[in-house]
Amino acid sequence: MSKRYGSRIALDGITLDVADDSYVSLLGASGSGKTVLLRAIAGFEPLDGGTIALRGEPLSDRPAHRRNIGFVFQNFALFPHLTVQQNIAFGLENRAADRPSARLVAERVRAMVDLVGLSGLESRAVTAISGGQRQRVALARTLVAEPTLVLLDEPLGALDANLRARMCGELRRIRERLGVTFLHVTGSETEALAMGDEVVVLDAGRIAQIGAPDTVYGRPADAAVAKFLNCYNMFAGRPGPASFETEGARLPVRGMPEPRSGAVYAIRHDLIAVRPIDAAVEEAEARLTGDFLASEYSGPAVTSFFRLPSGTVVTVEDHLSHREPQLFEPGRAYGLVWRAADALVLPAREASRA
Known part of the structure; x- marks a missing residue:
């Protein structure tokens, strides 16, 4: 049609x-x-x-x-x-x-x-x-x-x-x-x-x-769909054979078939854990470091925001049915950690809305 x-x-x-x-x-x-x-x-x-x-x-x-x-x-x-x-x-x-x-x-x-x-x-x-x-x-x-x-x-x-x-x-x-x-x-x-x-x-x-x-x-088909779902953090960068370079870090990627140009790295808000800056990271995990900005309480969940050194803001969602809400100190640096297998590398087609 x-x-x-x-x-x-x-x-x-x-x-x-x-x-x-x-x-x-x-x-x-x-x-x-x-x-x-x-x-x-x-x-x-x-x-x-x-x-x-x-x-x-x-x-x-x-x-x-x-x-x-x-x-x-x-x-x-x-x-x-x-x-x-x-x-x-x-x-x-x-x-x-x-x-x-x-x-x-x-x-x-x-x-x-x-x-x-x-x-x-x-x-x-x-x-x-x-x-x-x-x-x-x-x-x-x-x-x-x-x-x-x-x-x-x-x-x-x-x-x-x-x-x-x-x-x-x-x-x-x-x-x-x-x-x-x-x-x-x-x-x-x-x-x-x-x-x-x-x-x-x-x-x-x-x-x-x-x-x-x-x-x-x-499993959104591309970055436009992921952006519209409003539940993914997405980072521009350069894909490699088993990693993705973005935000000054080389993040491990599991299951990516081959390097692609024009790709973004995506991780869902609710799949990120917040840890002390000096906490150990396992081989199967990825981590970025960000300063805590603020949290929003929405009833069943708490949404927290962290600023990376580049200025990019990362959203972390904590469902209260899973665990007690964490308390963070404004301006303090934390490790944002997730399983490498949970991340997606998506084609970078832009969505039609901002």
Whole structure:
């Protein structure tokens, strides 16, 4: 699929297969093309090139309302003058063709209300219910039409953090019960990894990586993906046969197939241990030295920042479920140590966002 707006390329020859009965997260920064991709699949945006098919049936010449694809918008797009029940029933009652009977509409709406947990709220105005409940109404209005595919454009973006966490589980539960395919667009790496059976990372109109959440998180395809995941320290330098020269040190590398130019050295925030400056380092470990700057407490974890002699800031994440938080003296030098086998040497393609 290709799509251009003037000189800007929104979709740059994307090829994507989405499995039936699956939950796929589409992750990307603002401007990466993820919403354009969703709108093209739905039929809201014409393509400049390429084709779209659903279960083998070409859709390119079929209008949006004939594609049997549901779309859940970020702002819910509910009718404020209608009740919860009327909003859910709206699509069924206003079909141009194959309109079900009033009795069948009532049965399907009642079943959908029960499924999404809105029982007792049917007569409420949508302006008189919470954000999480409005999100459920929007989802129920889409699902009641029994679509083959549901497209969700940042459906949790308008909710607060607590509701987002709860609705992640709710969306997965509902999808699994119905067996409908969900394609979920988000700019949150945490949400994408938690929701998808498969994660598609989009960057500058191209697919940067497709894989299971643990694969994308633990083995990003390149520096752009690692940067977007926001959990890796990355250092520019020069790769060698079994080491990487960076930050004035030669760091051992395990399992790197061969030296590569244009590479970066990456180590995840949570895989770094902080030790006294004079602590011994084992042969299978790598170490850099940095001065402690500050720590941030976020509930389940403490994030600490250290400045290397070059000025580069290294982030270290300590999960409190693993051990007691360490206390560091501001301005004091510490050893930042990790297993060489945990480090990655990645192609240095830059991400589209800073």
